[in-house]
Amino acid sequence: TRTPVNVTVTGAAGQIGYALLFRIASGHLLGPDVPVKLRLLEITPALKAAEGTAMELDDCAFPLLKGIDISDDPNVAFDGANVGLLVGARPRTAGMERGDLLEANGGIFGPQGKAINDHAADDIRVLVVGNPANTNALIAQSSAPDVPADRFTAMTRLDHNRAISQLSKKTGVPVSEIRRLTIWGNHSATQYPDIFHAEVAGKNAAETVNDEKWLAEEFIPTVAKRGAAIIAARGASSAASAANAAIDHVFTWTNGTAEGDWTSAGVVSDGSYGVPEGLISSFPVTAKDGRFEIVQGLDVNEFSRARIDASVAELEEEREAVRGLGLI
Ligand code: NAI
Numbered sequence: 001t002r003t004p005v006n007v008t009v010t011g012a013a014g015q016i017g018y019a020l021l022f023r024i025a026s027g028h029l030l031g032p033d034v035p036v037k038l039r040l041l042e043i044t045p046a047l048k049a050a051e052g053t054a055m056e057l058d059d060c061a062f063p064l065l066k067g068i069d070i071s072d073d074p075n076v077a078f079d080g081a082n083v084g085l086l087v088g089a090r091p092r093t094a095g096m097e098r099g100d101l102l103e104a105n106g107g108i109f110g111p112q113g114k115a116i117n118d119h120a121a122d123d124i125r126v127l128v129v130g131n132p133a134n135t136n137a138l139i140a141q142s143s144a145p146d147v148p149a150d151r152f153t154a155m156t157r158l159d160h161n162r163a164i165s166q167l168s169k170k171t172g173v174p175v176s177e178i179r180r181l182t183i184w185g186n187h188s189a190t191q192y193p194d195i196f197h198a199e200v201a202g203k204n205a206a207e208t209v210n211d212e213k214w215l216a217e218e219f220i221p222t223v224a225k226r227g228a229a230i231i232a233a234r235g236a237s238s239a240a241s242a243a244n245a246a247i248d249h250v251f252t253w254t255n256g257t258a259e260g261d262w263t264s265a266g267v268v269s270d271g272s273y274g275v276p277e278g279l280i281s282s283f284p285v286t287a288k289d290g291r292f293e294i295v296q297g298l299d300v301n302e303f304s305r306a307r308i309d310a311s312v313a314e315l316e317e318e319r320e321a322v323r324g325l326g327l328i
Pocket of ligand 1: 010011012013014015016017041042043046087088089090091108128129130131132133155156157158159187237238239242
């Protein structure tokens with residue numbers, strides 16, 4: 001029998017946590033043969049709610065679920081962790097400046113990064129979902145100097161999946177026949193969903209669509225502002241789709257991308273495509289043997305260049321701001 005994989009989920013009592021934990025426990029995160037132990041990290045006032053979720057997890061009698069621990073101490077929750085899903089974050093509240101937001105999140109992701117550094121298993125893989133996800137991932141990564149930097153990633157898979165769905169609606173081609181779509185840059189309104197290298201039913205997506213006005217005025221803003229549209233419609237932010245994207249991200253990371261295809265993830269830049277080294281920015285990535293690799297050698301046209309540069313400039317500003325606050 002296999003040793004269970006320890007999966008630590010922060011913000012476990014939140015709405016994404018509620019949509020995520022049951023799918024992890026039923027085998028969707030790592031595969032149908034992999035037993036898991038869940039470690040739930042919450043702030044003290046939310047421990048009771050986390051216990052309620054744990055009771056429901058028990059009540060599912062999931063064959064793969066080998067245990068649930070709950071803690072408000074990152075040093076305990078990340079002890080022996082193989083996978084860390086960093087979902088809990090400090091949301092922006094009315095009147096909060098960006099500096100305050102980054103500082104509040106630094107107070108969360110700094111200590112969690114350090115706890116990962118000191119206590120996680122050697123093969124730890126981290127996905128940051130909590131916003132601002134790219135910069136929170138950067139803070140956690142810089143607080144974990146003993147962990148290889150490429151083990152820290154930020155989630156843009158929800159944006160990727162949203163873009164595939166929009167492209168499918170526009171072209172009438174099923175999502176399963178859309179490949180090689182890319183989200184570049186920051187998981188924010190400046191992100192750039194790129195269809196110039198994408199394929200729909202084996203043909204180039206941009207040529208098939210052949211409508212730059214739709215691209216600039218509909219597709220890109222619809223994908224980039226989808227989160228706000230969900231809030232407006234649902235009265236609450238995306239939760240099940242965000243949890244689904246987190247599952248997809250980790251499943252792809254550990255099980256690989258299909259031959260000839262790629263996905264999108266926020267990974268540490270090696271300077272590819274002019275993205276400054278060390279920034280955690282979204283790229284087209286393949287996954288193999290448990291590692292993401294940035295797809296190399298793509299032509300970037302003028303339309304794309306301007307949009308990638310704008311999103312990367314925002315990431316640089318965020319990095320400067322957290323540097324100025326002494327968070328990295
Ligand atoms: P939520 O507010 O329902 O839950 C957040 C949970 O985190 C709460 O239970 C809270 O007690 C907990 N928490 C706060 N500080 C913590 C800490 N220091 N340690 C452990 N737990 C802590 O929020 P929801 O809807 O679950 O969203 C979570 C985050 O995910 C938000 O930052 C949201 O903006 C982000 N998000 C990111 C997406 C992406 O594509 N990257 C998509 C959707 C949401």
